[in-house]
Amino acid sequence: MARIHSNDPSGATRMRAFVLALFLGAIVVPGVAIAQPSSIPETTDDARRLPIPPVDRSQHPVVVITGGMLIDGRGGAPIANAVVVTQGDRIVAAGRAGTIAVPANPARVVDATGMYIMPGLIDLHVHFTQQRCHDFGQYSDSPAGAAIRGVALAQQLIGAGVTAARDVGTVDDVALRIKEAVDRQIIPGPRVLWSGRIIATTGGHGDEVTSTATGRQKPAMGGPSKGFNGPWEWRTAVRQQVRGLADWIKLGAPADREEIAAAIDEAHSLGVPVAIDSFGQYTDWAIEAGVDTLEHPLAMTDQAVPLMKKHGTAFVPTIGAFDNLLTGGYPTAGIPTGGFYHTHSRRFVIDQKEHLGRVAQAYRAGVPIGVGTDIPFENEVRYPDAYFRELAYLSEAGMTNADVLASATRVGADIMKMGDKLGTLEPGKIADILILGANPLDSLENLRDVRYVIADGRLVVETPQR
Structure with a gap:
């Protein structure tokens, strides 16, 4: 055992562009001297890239x-x-x-x-707050309980050589606090980038009353809706996430085309990348709107991969998460074998052969492919094995060992928007x-x-x- 010491009114868009151009010195205002910005020598080691004072490492060990x-x-x-x-x-x-x-x-x-x-390995799709243990259904949950589970997962990941992880959906600010705890050396774990709560429409993926996995109704019908409706509400949701220190924005489908485009535009205007859990036409809309990463190969259209290549979209397939459903389900959570049941946002059949085919198609097309696990239950027995199984699925899709290793390191760092800081040893x-x-x-x-x-x-x- 390892020792782990909209529709946005055009005027608003033009104003943002003007302000940005003015800041960058692209617009010259008569009679006004504009200082040209110099490169920032030090930033935070995350996707937000906030400027920090210079760091003197000369006395570091x-x-x-x-x-x-x-x-x-x-x-x-x-x-x-x-x-x-x-x-x-x-x-x-x-x-x-x-x-x-x-x-x-x-x-x-x-x-x-x-x-x-x-280089250390990178997992681009984790949920630190997901459930574990055979008897978890006997206990009520809370953010504190989720944080304890997240600490355990962080230790499992770092023990397996996963030194960076992107959390794409969390309870409250738990993933942020795990990120901080690792940074402050309070707990051992990977570097964490996090994306807060999934932004969804009312009743969409992330705001359903029934569990996506089990079909069971959530207590009190899931409580008040936390969904957002219309392009400006989606923009507001993005701003709230950025205000809450999110490194990434995570979107869920179904949603209107205008909602998806508004959220992506808003996030990018604030310098924050976007991931989407999507399927079918919603995937195509997101790619065309400039989403940074597509999570999962669910019900992809024949246009999806060519669109990804055209728009530079990265792909995080999480093949193992769906193979688990097809080959045994999640017994401790009462989830049967076969696929998704009783869920409004997952009304399609899981086809593992098709999934692998989409990965192979993306690989041949030169789409950046990253490694993500996305294990919703039984983390205590599925990690870190799930990570290495995911690599095997990429091999099964036709990727060479060298390219799989690149996906787990250099390409993963690029997808995470950390390629200048992670992924290679130089x-x-x-x-x-x-x-x-x-x-x-x-x-x-x-x-x-x-x-x-x-x-x-x-x-x-x-x-x-x-």
Whole structure:
């Protein structure tokens, strides 16, 4: 066991564009001197990119990793007898021994001889607050209970080498508080980007009275609706999420075309990316409106993949989440085998062969594909196995081992809007590093052989002998 030390009135649109252009210096106002903005040297390590004061890392501890085979994630050949140097939370150098200056008296030297050094893994679709344990139905739930479950999942993820995770739907602000707890070193876990509550129409996915999984009515008919109706309410919902410090916006279908487009436009105007849980024509509308990621391959039209390629949309298939429904359901939650039942927003058949076919089609078309798990129940027994099973599904869809590893690291970082900070091992990147006992390029199963995990420059898992 690892030790885990609208319709927006055109005038408003033009005004926003004018203000932005004025800020960027694209419009010259006679008689007014406009200072050209300089690049921000330091920002928060999330998708919001808030400016922060310069960070002096000169006195931070140095860690040196020696002797391993380096798979740096940039697509080149592995580098034998490699050295990686980190200081504080950043990578200082990475390359072949003899070409890298090694500081004297580092705080720690990790001997990775015979091991494989690669970027930490990324899970793009988790829900930290989802249920677990066979008897959870006997207990009432609360945000505090959800937070406790989330802490347990965070520990499972980091122990498996998942150093970054995107939460795409949470209870209250639980995922935000887990993010903060990891940042403050209160708990071990991956770097967290979160998207708050799913924005849905009244009665849509995220606001149904019946559970999507079980079809059971929720207590008190689900309480007052938290849905939004009309483009301006969807814009308001986005603003509320951004005000609440969300890194991402998560939308749910069904919804009107104008609602989806308004939410995406609003989020992008505020510099925040958008994911959507969608199906059928709603997926096509979202892609055309510029959504950043499509979650799930549900009831996709034949136009979806070509549209994704055209508009640069990324794809997070979460194949395992639906295969679970088809091959056993979720017994502890009373969810039978076969698919979705008694739900208004999931009135279609799950076809695993079709799902894999859509992933293969997207792969051939060059659509960015990321790794996401989306396990709603039984987290205590399905993680971290669900992550590695998801990689196997991508292989089954025709992806090479190298491309699957890229999806789990570099491509995943790009999809997360963190490609300049995560996903590869090179100077200036955040020190999220996974050290394995066997070569993952030979077999993706070797990703399970975790020996060390360095997250944000800190050694959080250490099992050199297995």
